[in-house]
Amino acid sequence: MQDKADISFHVPSIGEEEIAEVVDTLRSGWLTTGRRTEQFEREFREYVGAPHALAVNSCTAALHLALISLGIGSGDEVITTPLTFCATVNAILHVGATPVLADIGPDGNLDVRSVEERITRRTRAILPVHFAGLPCRMDAIWDLARRYGLQVIEDAAHAAGATYDGRRIGASGDGGPESDAVAFSFYATKNITTGEGGMVTTPRADIAQRMRILCLHGISADAWKRYSVKGNWKYSVVECGWKYNLSDIQSAIGIHQLRKLDSFTQAKTALARRYSERLCRLDEVETPAEFARGTHAWHLYCIRLRTELLSIDRDEFILELREYGIGASVHFIPIPLHPAYAGICSLSADLCPRAMEMYPRLVTLPLYPSMTESQADRVIDAVEMILTRHRSHSRVRVSSIAV
Numbered sequence: 001m002q003d004k005a006d007i008s009f010h011v012p013s014i015g016e017e018e019i020a021e022v023v024d025t026l027r028s029g030w031l032t033t034g035r036r037t038e039q040f041e042r043e044f045r046e047y048v049g050a051p052h053a054l055a056v057n058s059c060t061a062a063l064h065l066a067l068i069s070l071g072i073g074s075g076d077e078v079i080t081t082p083l084t085f086c087a088t089v090n091a092i093l094h095v096g097a098t099p100v101l102a103d104i105g106p107d108g109n110l111d112v113r114s115v116e117e118r119i120t121r122r123t124r125a126i127l128p129v130h131f132a133g134l135p136c137r138m139d140a141i142w143d144l145a146r147r148y149g150l151q152v153i154e155d156a157a158h159a160a161g162a163t164y165d166g167r168r169i170g171a172s173g174d175g176g177p178e179s180d181a182v183a184f185s186f187y188a189t190k191n192i193t194t195g196e197g198g199m200v201t202t203p204r205a206d207i208a209q210r211m212r213i214l215c216l217h218g219i220s221a222d223a224w225k226r227y228s229v230k231g232n233w234k235y236s237v238v239e240c241g242w243k244y245n246l247s248d249i250q251s252a253i254g255i256h257q258l259r260k261l262d263s264f265t266q267a268k269t270a271l272a273r274r275y276s277e278r279l280c281r282l283d284e285v286e287t288p289a290e291f292a293r294g295t296h297a298w299h300l301y302c303i304r305l306r307t308e309l310l311s312i313d314r315d316e317f318i319l320e321l322r323e324y325g326i327g328a329s330v331h332f333i334p335i336p337l338h339p340a341y342a343g344i345c346s347l348s349a350d351l352c353p354r355a356m357e358m359y360p361r362l363v364t365l366p367l368y369p370s371m372t373e374s375q376a377d378r379v380i381d382a383v384e385m386i387l388t389r390h391r392s393h394s395r396v397r398v399s400s401i402a403v
């Protein structure tokens with residue numbers, strides 16, 4: 001083991017195409033939002049099949065703009081998941097609304113029955129996260145939203161490239177069921193990256209227009225012309241907005257990443273199957289579910305340890321993986337465990353016992369497009385060795401009684 005190179009938790013796949021496009025951009029004399037960002041938006045729109053796409057500098061910004069543009073603010077409640085990155089909840093808090101946690105199901109996604117239980121007269125929207133790249137049961141969420149008159153904003157930070165009922169996550173405007181806005185992340189470890197970046201798609205022209213204005217200080221939409229050769233120095237600020245635009249340097253990377261997205265997903269899907277095939281034979285491991293109604297984007301490969309069968313805990317397991325030179329992580333520390341949210345009763349652990357129970361068993365193994373089969377096998381071998389070494393004695397007794 002020692003003589004082999006470490007296996008990092010994540011390695012971005014940046015090719016010569018991305019590098020050449022960035023260099024061209026740097027030489028072009030136009031660095032900020034311009035023609036490459038326009039191209040990235042157009043190609044992203046075409047890829048997911050949505051009428052409108054706005055490139056922004058993060059998924060957090062995309063969520064923030066979507067919530068504001070949909071008129072969600074003080075006094076409103078937004079139902080979301082505890083098994084997410086803090087950005088999801090922060091975006092809701094930043095518009096002055098109240099995030100309310102529903103619990104998750106065994107697949108790590110929002111449990112729709114729990115969402116329905118959380119609906120009050122103040123509820124305005126549901127904000128599901130496609131955990132690890134596994135699409136949520138959107139049919140049930142859309143149905144709830146329709147019955148209670150709620151808006152739906154998808155946090156698709158993990159889901160670029162995933163499909164649901166034959167349509168890509170983010171698709172809209174084709175007559176099918178749809179969300180009001182869908183936010184994507186191009187953070188360094190996500191399915192595709194621009195270093196930092198994001199995109200928001202929407203079927204609604206009014207929302208698209210409002211987000212476009214708010215993403216650049218609230219400068220009136222026609223001022224966007226100033227980014228072209230015929231640009232004018234004159235503009236007016238029609239609303240107090242933010243500085244959330246994506247630069248052409250970042251879009252230069254994104255254009256080529258997007259063209260590779262399907263091949264990235266394919267490579268990760270093959271590796272995920274390789275992991276599951278062997279890991280599902282271990283009693284101490286629960287492997288992630290595949291998805292019958294669509295395709296998983298495999299942003300993350302998350303296993304759950306049956307720690308009751310082990311003499312070590314999850315943290316010790318991750319430390320031992322590190323001794324084998326393997327990087328692992330945990331997705332996510334549930335929202336109620338962060339000190340910043342301690343005083344907010346709608347974010348309390350009581351609302352999500354299943355997420356709290358799952359957390360100490362979660363481990364995310366390395367998964368990225370350039371990972372080789374033999375690297376995946378080394379990860380599996382290490383998991384097997386660690387688990388074999390730490391099978392708890394109580395388990396041996398139990399199984400011998402069973403025999």
Ligand SMILES: *Cc1c(COP(=O)(O)O)cnc(C)c1O
Pocket residue numbers: 057058059060061084085087088129155157158184185186187197198
């Ligand atoms: C990464 C992530 C975000 C935030 O993405 P940024 O582009 O870094 O703002 C939001 N939600 C989830 C679930 C994420 O994993």
